[in-house]
Amino acid sequence: MSGGRRRLGRVWRRRGPLRTRLALSVTAAVALVAVGVCAAAFLVVRSALYEQLDLSLTQSARLAAQRNPGDAPGILAGECRFLAAPACAEVVPADPAKDPEPPGQLPVDPAAREVAAGRKAPYYTNITVAGFPARMLTTDYAKGRALQVALRADTVEDGIEEAARWLVLTAAAGVLLAALLGYWVSRTGLAPVARLTATAERIAATRDARHRIELPPPGREDEITRLATSFNTMLGELEQSIAAQRQLVADASHELRTPLTALRTNAELLARADRLTPDQRERASAALGRQLREVTGLVNDLIELARDEEPRPLVEQVALGALVEHCAQAARTHWPAVPFHVHVPAEPVVVAGVPARLSRLLGNLFDNAAKFGRDGLPVEVELVAGVPGGRGPELTVRDHGPGIAPADLPHVFDRFYRAGAARALPGSGLGLAMARQIARAHSAELTAEAAPGGGALFRLSFP
Numbered sequence: 001m002s003g004g005r006r007r008l009g010r011v012w013r014r015r016g017p018l019r020t021r022l023a024l025s026v027t028a029a030v031a032l033v034a035v036g037v038c039a040a041a042f043l044v045v046r047s048a049l050y051e052q053l054d055l056s057l058t059q060s061a062r063l064a065a066q067r068n069p070g071d072a073p074g075i076l077a078g079e080c081r082f083l084a085a086p087a088c089a090e091v092v093p094a095d096p097a098k099d100p101e102p103p104g105q106l107p108v109d110p111a112a113r114e115v116a117a118g119r120k121a122p123y124y125t126n127i128t129v130a131g132f133p134a135r136m137l138t139t140d141y142a143k144g145r146a147l148q149v150a151l152r153a154d155t156v157e158d159g160i161e162e163a164a165r166w167l168v169l170t171a172a173a174g175v176l177l178a179a180l181l182g183y184w185v186s187r188t189g190l191a192p193v194a195r196l197t198a199t200a201e202r203i204a205a206t207r208d209a210r211h212r213i214e215l216p217p218p219g220r221e222d223e224i225t226r227l228a229t230s231f232n233t234m235l236g237e238l239e240q241s242i243a244a245q246r247q248l249v250a251d252a253s254h255e256l257r258t259p260l261t262a263l264r265t266n267a268e269l270l271a272r273a274d275r276l277t278p279d280q281r282e283r284a285s286a287a288l289g290r291q292l293r294e295v296t297g298l299v300n301d302l303i304e305l306a307r308d309e310e311p312r313p314l315v316e317q318v319a320l321g322a323l324v325e326h327c328a329q330a331a332r333t334h335w336p337a338v339p340f341h342v343h344v345p346a347e348p349v350v351v352a353g354v355p356a357r358l359s360r361l362l363g364n365l366f367d368n369a370a371k372f373g374r375d376g377l378p379v380e381v382e383l384v385a386g387v388p389g390g391r392g393p394e395l396t397v398r399d400h401g402p403g404i405a406p407a408d409l410p411h412v413f414d415r416f417y418r419a420g421a422a423r424a425l426p427g428s429g430l431g432l433a434m435a436r437q438i439a440r441a442h443s444a445e446l447t448a449e450a451a452p453g454g455g456a457l458f459r460l461s462f463p
Contacts, residue, residue: 022190026182027175034174038167045163049156050135054124057137060087061149065141088129092116092138092146105129106148112138116146126153133157192228199231209239263288263295318358320349320393320462324383327359331366331379338370339378345385349393351462353442361438361446364431365397365458372456373399392462400455404448412448 064087090104094116099108107127114120115138122139133153141147199211212232215225266288270281321344328340351358369379377400384394404412413436432448439446444462451457 020186023179023182023186026185027178030178030181031175034178035171038171038174042164042167046160049159053135053151053153053156054137057087057124057135057149057151060089060151061137061139061147064089064149065147087149087151089147089149091141092148094144094146104148106136106150108148112146112148115140116144118143192225196228196231199235203235209235209242211235260295263292315352315354317350318353318355320351320358320395321345321383323355323358324362324381324395327362327366328381330363331370334367335370337375338373339376340366340370341378341380343380343382345383347385349383349385351393351442357438357441361435361460362395364435365460368431369397369399369401369456369458372401374401377401394462395460397458397460398451398455400451403450403454404456406450409448409450413446 088105090106092108092112093099094113096113106129111120111123115122118140122137125136125138127134127136127150129150129152134150135153135156136148136150138146138148203209203211212235215228215232266284269284270288324344325342328342332338332340366379366381373379380396380398382396386392386394413432436446439460442462444460447459447461449457449459
């Protein structure tokens with residue numbers, strides 16, 4: 001049964017509402033302190049009242065000993081049944097055979113005989129005399145005799161009971177205040193969490209990531225505020241991601257509209273091939289094939305750009321010099337009118353990466369340089385093993401074309417961005433965006449700048 005209760009308690013601690021658990025924890029802590037303080041105060045008051053009564057008993061015993069030194073066993077003074085009477089006193093012999101007749105009103109125990117015989121120190125006891133509570137002091141008196149002095153303790157007991165009642169009421173008020181304080185703390189302390197939860201639920205319901213959690217004024221930051229700030233930062237990143245996704249879809253729709261329209265036009269034209277001359281059919285068929293290749297390349301580029309990360313299991317050590325030579329040879333095949341001058345170091349240059357992805361990066365850079373270069377002027381490709389400053393290998397690709405206008409330079413790597421001078425050239429505007437994405441996936445940096453003497457210079461720096 002106890003095991004079941006323990007399991008139930010563990011389940012409640014794990015699944016109970018955080019606000020309720022926090023309120024109960026604060027209540028229990030404050031209530032424990034309040035009860036502890038009240039209990040300590042009760043003990044202090046009780047000790048103080050008895051200490052005052054014991055002091056009166058000591059003074060009464062001293063007076064009785066001074067007035068009646070060496071008296072025989074028996075009653076010395078007082079009537080213990082009266083509250084206002086002075087202390088009653090009796091002399092107790094060490095030998096029970098010497099007890100007076102009739103015996104006194106105060107009880108005599110073996111410890112009192114020990115005090116009379118000098119074998120025990122004086123002591124205090126609580127007794128009942130004539131049905132009333134009393135306090136008695138047993139102390140040494142003369143040789144073979146002890147003195148017992150008693151006082152009514154009604155006032156002390158009443159004071160202790162009254163103190164106990166007030167302290168119980170105080171403890172109850174403290175527990176109630178602790179409960180209210182725990183409830184207040186749980187509400188105010190978890191208010192940012194509640195706002196965070198409400199914001200998350202609202203975003204989940206509306207799919208609108210523009211909502212933010214309201215933060216307190218500067219200077220009042222705490223752990224919950226930092227959590228809310230982190231959540232707002234995450235919402236900002238999510239909003240940017242959604243905006244980028246929507247922009248990608250909008251740009252892709254815009255870029256696909258023209259080639260799809262041309263495809264439909266050529267397809268409809270070929271559907272009436274019997275009305276066309278053989279030369280017209282051949283041109284329409286060639287145009288259809290070319291547009292199909294453009295659409296296929298555009299879709300493939302979109303798929304590549306939509307990937308969030310590179311396939312890490314395929315990472316291996318890549319000989320960058322050999323890969324540059326291979327990609328340059330492929331570019332010479334695609335662009336026979338453009339000479340490619342490649343300079344790679346004699347020593348091997350090795351980087352960690354995915355060969356297929358690096359080939360795509362280099363191919364896009366070479367195609368871009370060839371497309372914008374001037375006929376007859378070379379594309380200069382240079383690979384260095386290391387550069388000053390402790391950085392890794394660096395590849396530069398330079399063309400001798402019109403270069404990049406200062407207004408276009410910040411947007412060169414944006415998706416679907418095409419400068420005004422490049423509107424009439426083939427391409428989708430995704431090649432450089434894909435190249436930068438692949439570079440970042442390999443912890444490399446791809447930048448563009450104006451080349452000295454004209455043209456554009458792309459710099460790929462590995463870590």
